Amino acid sequence: MSSRGGYQGGGGRGGGGRGGSGRGGGGRGGCRGGGDQGGFQIFRPTGAPTQPDPCATKIEEDILTQVKEFPAPIHKSDFPPRRGFGTAGEKTFVRANYFPLMFKTGQRYYRYQIKLTPDEEKRSTRRRIVDLFIEEGLREFSNEVVTDGGNLCFAAQELPLEKLGLDESKKFLVKLWWQDDVPPGPHPKSKEFGVQIRAHGSLSASDLTEKFIMGQSRHREPGHEGEGDISKDLIQILNIVLNRGPEMNARTAGAGKNKFFQLPSNGGIAADLGGGLEAIQGFYKSVRPSFGRVLCNINVIASPFYKDMPMIDAIGLFCGRNITNQPLRDMERKRLSSFLRRVRVTLRHLGSKPWVIGQVSHQNADEATFTSNEYGQISVHQYFKKMLVFDTQNSRYSNPETP
Numbered sequence: 001m002s003s004r005g006g007y008q009g010g011g012g013r014g015g016g017g018r019g020g021s022g023r024g025g026g027g028r029g030g031c032r033g034g035g036d037q038g039g040f041q042i043f044r045p046t047g048a049p050t051q052p053d054p055c056a057t058k059i060e061e062d063i064l065t066q067v068k069e070f071p072a073p074i075h076k077s078d079f080p081p082r083r084g085f086g087t088a089g090e091k092t093f094v095r096a097n098y099f100p101l102m103f104k105t106g107q108r109y110y111r112y113q114i115k116l117t118p119d120e121e122k123r124s125t126r127r128r129i130v131d132l133f134i135e136e137g138l139r140e141f142s143n144e145v146v147t148d149g150g151n152l153c154f155a156a157q158e159l160p161l162e163k164l165g166l167d168e169s170k171k172f173l174v175k176l177w178w179q180d181d182v183p184p185g186p187h188p189k190s191k192e193f194g195v196q197i198r199a200h201g202s203l204s205a206s207d208l209t210e211k212f213i214m215g216q217s218r219h220r221e222p223g224h225e226g227e228g229d230i231s232k233d234l235i236q237i238l239n240i241v242l243n244r245g246p247e248m249n250a251r252t253a254g255a256g257k258n259k260f261f262q263l264p265s266n267g268g269i270a271a272d273l274g275g276g277l278e279a280i281q282g283f284y285k286s287v288r289p290s291f292g293r294v295l296c297n298i299n300v301i302a303s304p305f306y307k308d309m310p311m312i313d314a315i316g317l318f319c320g321r322n323i324t325n326q327p328l329r330d331m332e333r334k335r336l337s338s339f340l341r342r343v344r345v346t347l348r349h350l351g352s353k354p355w356v357i358g359q360v361s362h363q364n365a366d367e368a369t370f371t372s373n374e375y376g377q378i379s380v381h382q383y384f385k386k387m388l389v390f391d392t393q394n395s396r397y398s399n400p401e402t403p
Helices: 054-068 123-137 139-144 206-212 227-248 311-319 330-340 380-387
Strands: 006-008 098-100 108-117 145-147 152-155 172-175 192-204 252-254 259-262 270-274 277-290 293-306 344-346 369-372 376-379
Touching: 108 123, 108 227, 123 139, 123 145, 123 172, 123 192, 139 145, 145 227, 152 227, 192 206, 192 227, 206 227, 206 293, 227 252, 227 277, 259 293, 270 293, 311 330, 369 380, 376 380
Parallel strands: none
Antiparallel strands: 006 344, 098 293, 108 152, 108 192, 145 152, 172 192, 252 259, 259 277, 270 277, 277 293, 369 376
């Protein structure tokens, strides 16, 4: 990206952080980024094939033994017990993209409710406030606490809230700031929120590993319907826990739930889609209860992203022409406004935080004016002509007709 500004892509519609979205598009282009220059790489493990899990195999064998002892159905409409299951055909080992999760004996997860004052409806802002609370108010336990980004936090051990001065009647004050603020950290105009936390019960991993997946849960019986919700809550917690690693990794970008991508600037694999877009390879994961165990499913995916480049180049690629020679036509402006909506723009020459695009103005840089603390009422073109250190007369950004 040029040092004089540009825009940063975001993946997936509404994906990750303070903006960014992505849409598909046609075009040609080879793969680039990490791995073999010949194209996308497929996981090819070395050595002998992985053998089936012995615990799961034993459970299967025990069930097959029981099935063989089932009596023949009395009525033809009854579902047959398949007493000959596994006695014919050839046994084949299949490698699947599932990985078993192991739990400590007696592992419990503690749930906590979060309340903000004033309340914040925007999910990304609420998530940032809760993250700051965990970093500052629960500093000693920050590596053991995760959040769903809404009203709940989860911890691998019971938190000593009274010892931390965080009982239900007290509010912990958090000043909102963002990681891409320049300089980083709270500033005098940062909005302040009060955060209250209270215990909201705990869940045992055994409710999932020893009851639900082994068929011992009674959640389908009258009076026990709520037991099925326990397994759903535990799966939610496990998904949040496994998301924490890639979410905290500066080399990855999130898009929606459970989807993560390594950007090309960090060695990720990408393919050009044309029109200022590129497809980036990533992965999707989810925790699922399975036969006798809890598994994490991981799939390779791809999603369209905006390319990281100067904004003027992105507009030119989208319009298919050099926009510095003549102003945008009305139809181009409408299409461009839709294309760039919610894209983050970084004014790198000013060292400012990213801004999110709302729409493309009908006014050009000479017509659009605003009130500046330094110069009063001034046009966008004149403001940057005064502010920037480079020669605007000889710059590719000097045309006041540019949107």
